Amino acid sequence: xxxxxxxxxxxxxxxxxxxxxxxxxxxxxxxxxxxxxxxxxxxxxxxxxxxxxxxxxxxxxxxxxxxxxxxxxxxxxxxxxxxxxxxxxxxxxxxxxxxxxxxxxxxxxxxxxxxxxxxxxxxxxxxxxxxxxxxxxxxxxxx
Amino acid sequence: xxxxxxxxxxxxxxxxxxxxxxxxxxxxxxxxxxxxxxxxxxxxxxxxxxxxxxxxxxxxxxxxxxxxxxxxxxxxxxxxxxxxxxxxxxxxxxxxxxxxxxxxxxxxxxxxxxxxxxxx
Numbered sequence: 423x424x425x426x427x428x429x430x431x432x433x434x435x436x437x438x439x440x441x442x443x444x445x446x447x448x449x450x451x452x453x454x455x456x457x458x459x460x461x462x463x464x465x466x467x468x469x470x471x472x473x474x475x476x477x478x479x480x481x482x483x484x485x486x487x488x489x490x491x492x493x494x495x496x497x498x499x500x501x502x503x504x505x506x507x508x509x510x511x512x513x514x515x516x517x518x519x520x521x522x523x524x525x526x527x528x529x530x531x532x533x534x535x536x537x538x539x540x541x542x543x544x545x546x547x548x549x550x551x552x553x554x555x556x557x558x559x560x561x562x563x564x565x
Numbered sequence: 566x567x568x569x570x571x572x573x574x575x576x577x578x579x580x581x582x583x584x585x586x587x588x589x590x591x592x593x594x595x596x597x598x599x600x601x602x603x604x605x606x607x608x609x610x611x612x613x614x615x616x617x618x619x620x621x622x623x624x625x626x627x628x629x630x631x632x633x634x635x636x637x638x639x640x641x642x643x644x645x646x647x648x649x650x651x652x653x654x655x656x657x658x659x660x661x662x663x664x665x666x667x668x669x670x671x672x673x674x675x676x677x678x679x680x681x682x683x684x685x
Binding site: 439440442443446461464465467468471472475522523524525527528529533534536537539540543544 | 589591593621622623624625626628629630632633635636639651652653656657660661662663665666
C-alpha cells in the first residue's frame, strides 16, 4: 500500500490485577490508526485480554512480567495488526488443551478453560509457540 | 488500575430480577454479580436478566462465573437472559455456545416478555 508506514510498539506489563486492560489501550490506538472498525478493535482487545490472563494465571513466569509486541503493517496490500504476547514461564503443550464444551462445563465444577478458543475464534491467524522457557501467542487481524 | 464493577438490581416481578452491570466483568466483577444473583435466588427469584449496557469488556474468568449462575438457574428450572451486549460480547457468547442455554436480546423489553413467559 503506497505511503504506508509500519508501526511497532512494545509494552511490558507486570502480572497484576487488570493490567491486561493497559494492553488493550495499545490495541485501540493502533487499530484506530489502521482505520479498523470498532467491532474488529473490540475483538482484538478481547483476544489480548485472554492471552494476558492466560499468561498471568498459568505461565508462572519468574520475572512476573508479560511482554507484548504490537505491529501495524501490511501484507500483500492487506493492512493488519499483529500482537505477540510473550511470557518467560514454564510453557504448555497446546495440543493437550481440551476443547471446552459448554454442556460438559455446566455439569462440572470447573467452568474455566475458554481462553484459547476465544482467541482463535476472534482473530484471523493465531500461532502458539511454547516450551519450557516460555510461551508466545502470536495473533493477527486484518483490516 | 483495578476496576470495580457496579451492579444495580431491579425487581419487575416476584420471580424476576434485572441486574444491571457497569464496568469490567472479570473475576471480581463476576463474583459480585454472582453474589447479588444468589441473594435474589434465595429470595425466590428464578428468572434473571443481566443487562450489560454499561459493560464494554468481559474476560473468560468473569464469563465462567456467569456460567455458575446459569447452572444454578437451570437447576431451579428458571430462565436467564442477557441484553444490551456489545457485538464482541455477543459473538463470544455464541462461540461458547451460551446462546443454547440463555437467551440474548437487543434490549430489556423483549427479554422481560420472554422471562415472564409471554413469548417463547
